[in-house]
Amino acid sequence: MRHLDPDYTSEVDTIDEQSWYKALQEFDDANIYQTWSYAAVMCARRNMSHLILRKEGDIMAIAQARIVRLPVINVGIAYVHWGPLWQRGVTETNAETFRQAVRALRNEYVCTRGLALRLFPILFDDGAPGFSTILAEEGFSPCSTEMRDRTILMDLGPPLADLRADLKRNWKRNLRVAEEAGLEIAEGSSDELFKTFIEVYKKTVARKKFMEPNDINQYRLMQAQLPEKLKMQILLCRSGEGVCAGLIWNALGKTGIELFAATSDVGMVSRGSYLLRWKLVEKLKESRFAIYDLNGINPIRNPGGYKFKSELAGKNGKDVYFLGRFDSHPNVVSSWCVQLGERLRDRYRTLRTLSRLGPDMKISE
8 A cells, every 4th residue: 555645535435316417527537437326236236335535625637447346255355446536627647647537546445444456547658658558667567458449529718610621521411411301300308209219229239239338227227326417419310211320429528429329221221420529519519619529440450440430530530549457466366366257247238239230240330
């Protein structure tokens, strides 16, 4: 265990849900994966934990962890997904705040509770050259066996007219086709819209035969628990033949992110997905968000999806890799058990999906 620097203190599980949401909205890097509702659905309230880092009494960083314990053996892991949150409107990144936050997390979950700790911070390899060093110095090592996630970040700073002008020619042409098709857009956060989206989404999954990266029904449960201001938003595109495309997105901090997308057979013709993405750009600009995270690309596994997203972002897009996931373990036995448990879990999920979708299944972004 390493002590925090003199000006810093940390506290664990002293905050209630309402206060957590109030603190969450103070951070530029706030995201849906650090909402109370996300952890409550994914791991149940008894298995969630919240850490607060203060400097001279002021909140400087927060982090929500999901605790998972392996059955029979006394080994567990704390997951911090897209955390800690530590960026608060400063013009220069304060790396020391990040260092103290990850130190506090390791002190609590690894040193005190004897858990493995996995961090997946919102850091990218192009803009965080010193953060890998900080993580190593604080007792974390990268998960070397996995491919790092990759995404496109679209800068929403330019005027809307310039963003449209910067669309790639093919994307711009398809957007015009959609705009001239007489499509109607429904939007909101109601459960009815969510349910309608799921109907189209399931058909999309079945048609494309891909493995769902997330269980959309869990997100529907989260939606019911999220405060109104933080709820996911649903966009549906309707033609004369019914709903032809849909999009679920969320925006917190400075970034808007698309979470799920679906297109019916009719939508492939009407280009409804182009109209919805552009509608989202307009809404994010209107609400003064700085970045549109297109949430995952893989030019090799999904070249069509990569082309679609890169042509939307145009020259305002930045293709980035996440810095990655980082682990800290209390001992060798913990490391070995966690790796074995995760391999078995991943194999089970893959076999279950294969049995449902058949041999032509593909991995989705």
